[in-house]
Amino acid sequence: MNHSIGIGFRKDFAEELLNTNDLKPAFIELAPENWIGMGGYWKKELDKAAEKFPITCHGLSLSIGSPDEVDVNFVKQVKQFLKHYNVKIYSEHLSYSKCDNAHLYDLLPIPFREDAVKHIVQRIKQVQDILEMPLVLENVSYYTSVAAQMKEEEFISAIVNESGCNMLLDVNNVYVNAFNHNYNAKEFIKKLPLHKVAYVHIAGHEQVSDTLIIDTHGQAVIDPVFELFDYASDLIKPVPVLLERDFNIPELSELQNEINRLDAIVSKKWQTNYAIA
Amino acid sequence: MLLFQKNGKPIMQLLKEDTHTQQARLADYCRTGNTPNLIDIKQDNLYQYRRLVFNIASDTLETAYPITYSFLPQNVWEKLVYDYFAEHKCQTTQVWRMPLEFYDYCKEKNLQETLGVPFLNDLLYFEWLELDVHTMEDIAYPKTKEIGSWLTDVIVLNPEHKLIQLSYPVHTTAPTENLDEKKGNYFLLIYREKQTGNVQFIDLSMLYVFIIENIINGITLNIILEEANTLLQINDIDLLTQHALTFLEDLKQREFVLGFLS
Numbered sequence: 001m002n003h004s005i006g007i008g009f010r011k012d013f014a015e016e017l018l019n020t021n022d023l024k025p026a027f028i029e030l031a032p033e034n035w036i037g038m039g040g041y042w043k044k045e046l047d048k049a050a051e052k053f054p055i056t057c058h059g060l061s062l063s064i065g066s067p068d069e070v071d072v073n074f075v076k077q078v079k080q081f082l083k084h085y086n087v088k089i090y091s092e093h094l095s096y097s098k099c100d101n102a103h104l105y106d107l108l109p110i111p112f113r114e115d116a117v118k119h120i121v122q123r124i125k126q127v128q129d130i131l132e133m134p135l136v137l138e139n140v141s142y143y144t145s146v147a148a149q150m151k152e153e154e155f156i157s158a159i160v161n162e163s164g165c166n167m168l169l170d171v172n173n174v175y176v177n178a179f180n181h182n183y184n185a186k187e188f189i190k191k192l193p194l195h196k197v198a199y200v201h202i203a204g205h206e207q208v209s210d211t212l213i214i215d216t217h218g219q220a221v222i223d224p225v226f227e228l229f230d231y232a233s234d235l236i237k238p239v240p241v242l243l244e245r246d247f248n249i250p251e252l253s254e255l256q257n258e259i260n261r262l263d264a265i266v267s268k269k270w271q272t273n274y275a276i277a
Numbered sequence: 278m279l280l281f282q283k284n285g286k287p288i289m290q291l292l293k294e295d296t297h298t299q300q301a302r303l304a305d306y307c308r309t310g311n312t313p314n315l316i317d318i319k320q321d322n323l324y325q326y327r328r329l330v331f332n333i334a335s336d337t338l339e340t341a342y343p344i345t346y347s348f349l350p351q352n353v354w355e356k357l358v359y360d361y362f363a364e365h366k367c368q369t370t371q372v373w374r375m376p377l378e379f380y381d382y383c384k385e386k387n388l389q390e391t392l393g394v395p396f397l398n399d400l401l402y403f404e405w406l407e408l409d410v411h412t413m414e415d416i417a418y419p420k421t422k423e424i425g426s427w428l429t430d431v432i433v434l435n436p437e438h439k440l441i442q443l444s445y446p447v448h449t450t451a452p453t454e455n456l457d458e459k460k461g462n463y464f465l466l467i468y469r470e471k472q473t474g475n476v477q478f479i480d481l482s483m484l485y486v487f488i489i490e491n492i493i494n495g496i497t498l499n500i501i502l503e504e505a506n507t508l509l510q511i512n513d514i515d516l517l518t519q520h521a522l523t524f525l526e527d528l529k530q531r532e533f534v535l536g537f538l539s
Contacts, residue, residue, distance in 0.1 A: 033370055033371045033372070034371070034373065036371065037371070037414055038412050038414070039412065039413050039414040039415035039416075039437075040411055040412055040413065040415065040437075040469055040474040041411070041473070041474025041475075042412065042474075043414075043415060044474065060372075061370035061371070061372075065300075066300075067292055067296075067297040067300050067301065071370065074370045096300060096304075099300055099301055099303075099304035099305075100301050100304065100305075100366070101366050101368075102304065102308060102366035102367055103366075103367040103368065103369065103370065103372075103375075104304060104307055104308065104330050104367075105330065105333045105334065105337075105367070105372045105375070106307070106326070106329050106330045106333055108300070108303055108304060108307065108326060109303075110300070111296050111299050111300065113293075113296050115291060115292055115293040115296050116292060116296050118291040118292075119291040119292035119296075122289075122291055143319065143322035143323075143325045143326065144318045144319035144320075144322045144323055144326075145317065145318070145319075146299055146300075146303055146315055146316070146317070146318055147295075147296065147299040147315065147316040147317055147318075148317055180322070211321075212321075212322060212325075214325065
């Protein structure tokens with residue numbers, strides 16, 4: 001039985017997920033921004049989903065790396081949502097999506113700099129104080145660094161260690177970044193604060209040129225990413241693992257095959273399955 | 278150590294101005310496409326950020342406003358979206374609510390006059406309301422009884438609705454069918470069906486708007502009709518009552534009238 005592998009809850013396949021057994025995730029993940037304040041048909045579907053599966057949340061608009069002030073009202077809304085749906089894991093991206101009071105709705109790379117570390121650590125603590133739970137922050141994919149003064153792994157480690165937050169290890173993002181920025185993915189993973197990994201993401205991507213991969217979440221997970229996950233799972237404690245598939249949704253049986261493959265990897269090495277709720 | 282004031286503002290500004298500038302330039306580039314002055318970047322890949330950010334905004338607006346998108350020439354739509362995203366600072370944390378800001382932007386800039394599309398505001402509003410009513414937060418339904426007097430009991434309506442006035446019949450006429458020549462007063466009831474969550478539209482006359490507005494205010498039909506008879510100078514209360522009852526029975530069939538207050 002799969003106790004550890006979840007799936008991103010998408011409206012594209014919500015009805016099928018809720019009414020069939022073609023896909024059997026251990027939990028589902030959703031972005032609170034897409035559901036907060038929503039009523040009607042989709043609220044009913046969300047409530048049905050919450051009855052059938054434990055929920056984790058993966059936010060989009062916190063913009064923890066923003067130069068702006070933390071949107072306290074938004075964080076309070078998220079807190080209420082997490083409480084309502086008994087959500088134990090709230091993860092976000094180590095990036096920024098809002099700057100100078102304008103939301104951009106996508107993830108921009110933060111300059112890898114010491115002052116940015118201090119600034120973000122302060123913001124994480126503020127958010128965690130409001131939420132009364134640790135944030136779980138994801139290493140994001142990026143296509144160019146900007147004004148970097150330190151290495152990516154140093155930047156991530158400093159933020160995680162100084163803030164007390166947990167880490168979401170996105171294995172696909174490591175693969176994508178290693179390809180795009182020409183570094184060794186396994187060596188990179190070893191330098192991360194692996195003792196703080198509380199959640200794992202895995203996804204597909206699209207190679208658009210000889211030198212560039214775009215993190216699309218629109219394709220099947222490729223073998224090298226499964227292999228990298230296998231490698232990483234030896235280095236971390238048992239945690240929930242999330243298969244992300246946002247576009248080009250295939251037959252649910254194909255997603256189930258990917259879940260089964262992930263489950264097979266962890267079940268032989270993680271003696272205790274991680275129960276999400 | 279105290280890091281924040283009570284209003285949530287940080288006591289110490291830890292981010293250096295130079296770092297903030299770099300972040301702001303990248304964000305500005307994503308919104309405007311204007312070439313930024315950034316340090317140590319992969320120039321070839323920078324465009325991906327502009328493309329990805331702009332596509333999200335563009336796709337969200339196309340999905341929210343499919344009729345407007347199809348009606349406007351492609352280059353006009355693209356310039357509209359481009360200008361909006363460059364000039365307007367999106368405020369909502371929820372991207373699916375962002376199209377409302379687009380509607381407000383178009384209205385504020387009076388773009389219907391600039392573009393020579395006099396019904397643009399109405400069309401955008403109509404399209405937005407379909408989305409808005411479909412997703413609006415649930416409103417508790419009042420307790421009702423099935424049997425009652427249409428004339429003397431308080432009639433209970435589906436609370437999940439909007440009653441709006443338009444200057445062009447964008448809800449009944451395609452933009453291509455000389456819509457700009459049909460300026461007038463149009464009233465529209467938009468509501469969400471309880472069971473299915475589907476959004477329904479009903480074209481209303483001014484009389485029926487008057488009736489619905491007064492029912493919402495808890496006034497019984499007999500009083501509403503007496504007032505309508507006087508105000509609208511109909512001078513035939515029996516005929517008026519007959520029309521009103523037919524109208525309300527129809528609304529009951531359509532699950533907009535829920536019953537009578539218990």
